[in-house]
Amino acid sequence: MDEIIKKIIQFRDERNWKQFHDPKDLALSISLESSELLELFQWKNSQQAIDQNYSDMRDEIADILIYTLTLAYDLNVDVMDAILQKINKNAEKYPIAKSKGSSQKYTALNEYGRMP
Structure with missing residues (x-):
């Protein structure tokens, strides 16, 4: 887990994005990415959504986890x-x-x- 968090923070810091990553904006981003994941299920049953959108689901889950781990790191959780x-x-x-x-x-x- 520490290695993943280190890579996430390194990626952010190399791009000077910490200035955009205050706790409020990270929490908003978690919610927005969660909504994007949820949208992949809209108007489909679970299996249809997975069959049609698995790759996108992986990406959205990764985005949610990246923002969540970044927030946890910044809050020292x-x-x-x-x-x-x-x-x-x-x-x-x-x-x-x-x-x-x-x-x-x-x-x-x-x-x-x-x-x-």
């Missing part, structure tokens, strides 16, 4: 640690006994919509 912490939080919100096989939000899994 340890990506691996953040992911592990979030998985732990989600495990508390979605205990296996209540959430297995369910698509309900955690608030709906508990009585009165509150955490236990």
Whole structure:
């Protein structure tokens, strides 16, 4: 992961693009690239979209990850640690006994919509 982040930052810095990469603009870019990915699914079922747009999907996913990793780097967020912490939080919100096989939000899994 560190090697990938290093390459992303080197690419940015060689082009003097850091001046355009404040946290707000990086967050906006993540959202915009996510919308571009979503657009590839518009008016198709999942399999049709994948069959017709797989290469473009790869590019959009890469763009999302590049902007996300750049933002994490600039905010000094340890990506691996953040992911592990979030998985732990989600495990508390979605205990296996209540959430297995369910698509309900955690608030709906508990009585009165509150955490236990």
